[in-house]
Amino acid sequence: MPPLETGKLSQKLLHWFAEEQRDLPWRKTSNPYFIWVSEVMLQQTQVQTVIPYYLRFIDRFPTVDSLAVADLNDVLKIWEGLGYYARARNLQKAAKIVSTELNSQVPEDYSGFRTLPGVGDYIAAAVQSIAFGRPIATVDGNVKRVLSRLFRINQPVNLTTAKNHFVEVAAEILDVKKPGDFNQAMMELGALICKPSIPVCDQCPVSTFCQAFEYKKTADFPKRNKRKQVPTYQIAVGVVLKNDRMLITLRKPEGLLGGLWEFPGGKTEEGESSEQACLREIKEETNLDIRVERSLAMIKHAYTHFKIVMEVFICQHVSGRVRLNGPVDHRWISFEQIKKYPFPKANHKVFSLLGSHLASERKIPVSE
Numbered sequence: 141m142p143p144l145e146t147g148k149l150s151q152k153l154l155h156w157f158a159e160e161q162r163d164l165p166w167r168k169t170s171n172p173y174f175i176w177v178s179e180v181m182l183q184q185t186q187v188q189t190v191i192p193y194y195l196r197f198i199d200r201f202p203t204v205d206s207l208a209v210a211d212l213n214d215v216l217k218i219w220e221g222l223g224y225y226a227r228a229r230n231l232q233k234a235a236k237i238v239s240t241e242l243n244s245q246v247p248e249d250y251s252g253f254r255t256l257p258g259v260g261d262y263i264a265a266a267v268q269s270i271a272f273g274r275p276i277a278t279v280d281g282n283v284k285r286v287l288s289r290l291f292r293i294n295q296p297v298n299l300t301t302a303k304n305h306f307v308e309v310a311a312e313i314l315d316v317k318k319p320g321d322f323n324q325a326m327m328e329l330g331a332l333i334c335k336p337s338i339p340v341c342d343q344c345p346v347s348t349f350c351q352a353f354e355y356k357k358t359a360d361f362p363k364r365n366k367r368k369q370v371p372t373y374q375i376a377v378g379v380v381l382k383n384d385r386m387l388i389t390l391r392k393p394e395g396l397l398g399g400l401w402e403f404p405g406g407k408t409e410e411g412e413s414s415e416q417a418c419l420r421e422i423k424e425e426t427n428l429d430i431r432v433e434r435s436l437a438m439i440k441h442a443y444t445h446f447k448i449v450m451e452v453f454i455c456q457h458v459s460g461r462v463r464l465n466g467p468v469d470h471r472w473i474s475f476e477q478i479k480k481y482p483f484p485k486a487n488h489k490v491f492s493l494l495g496s497h498l499a500s501e502r503k504i505p506v507s508e
């Protein structure tokens with residue numbers, strides 16, 4: 141990195157940030173717990189999506205203690221639809237530690253805070269710099285893109301081993317007197333001006349420092365390694381009806397979608413039809429013998445590292461009592477009770493179809 145007048149860069153960037161920053165609810169508080177919640181939610185998620193979730197979350201759990209003692213089901217219900225549910229589970233685990241072992245005070249030092257569940261390098265740097273003014277640079281996707289262009293960095297932004305290089309560059313230009321504002325300004329610049337496809341260089345406050353702009357190479361940065369193709373899994377699930385109730389099961393608290401409720405089912409094996417997979421999976425997971433009545437829906441959903449194509453069947457309970465193998469709990473519920481339980485987004489896509497089906501069949505009373 142060539143020598144740079146970091147003071148001038150910071151001055152221009154901070155002036156722009158003061159004038160142009162978006163009006164976001166977590167920027168109106170100095171409460172470290174609120175800032176922590178917002179940063180956890182903002183990982184992997186768009187700002188506009190996060191705003192209503194953030195407001196509902198801090199309204200429902202206004203203190204670290206209230207989050208610590210909450211039922212996990214309630215925490216996941218508020219988080220429902222935001223995805224990456226391990227974030228919510230870890231946030232609550234960390235809140236329990238803060239509440240019971242740290243006198244309800246969010247640690248004011250990087251290394252102490254970094255040891256809490258779910259707190260990685262980024263969250264630790266963001267919360268410590270924004271809430272406590274610690275001089276630690278944050279590096280997220282937006283910041284990497286800005287740095288790549290400012291300094292024509294050839295290392296791919298999606299290469300894990302390049303992360304240290306970006307952290308070092310970010311630390312070199314950090315304004316240690318105003319680290320929280322500087323970090324937020326860099327992220328804001330990436331979000332509003334130095335956009336992924338076409339940067340708005342004529343409105344950029346730091347264009348005079350930008351090498352990619354100077355050499356007309358903005359389209360060549362950031363460098364990125366080609367992504368691997370993500371696999372697609374075929375999934376079969378059953379809405380098992382018995383009298384006026386349907387069966388839902390609870391996933392283990394850890395792992396993907398941990399702690400969420402779902403309709404039982406699983407991956408289709410090679411040579412197996414979706415219907416056969418539905419019968420087999422439900423027998424394996426719940427011990428129930430069922431009859432598949434009809435296919436209700438075919439749902440496509442993309443996760444970070446894979447995609448699913450999920451066929452949902454309407455099934456009737458034939459015989460057997462629930463004995464769980466895999467799921468950790470179950471309920472027989474009415475359609476209206478679905479709202480009380482946190483479900484994965486892919487299941488949500490089924491609800492309206494299911495409501496119409498049940499109303500037309502009059503198998504379960506449905507009020508909406």
Ligand code: SF4
Nearest residue numbers: 334339341344347350
């Ligand atoms: S001049 Fe353009 S490419 Fe450079 S940092 Fe600003 S917006 Fe990004």
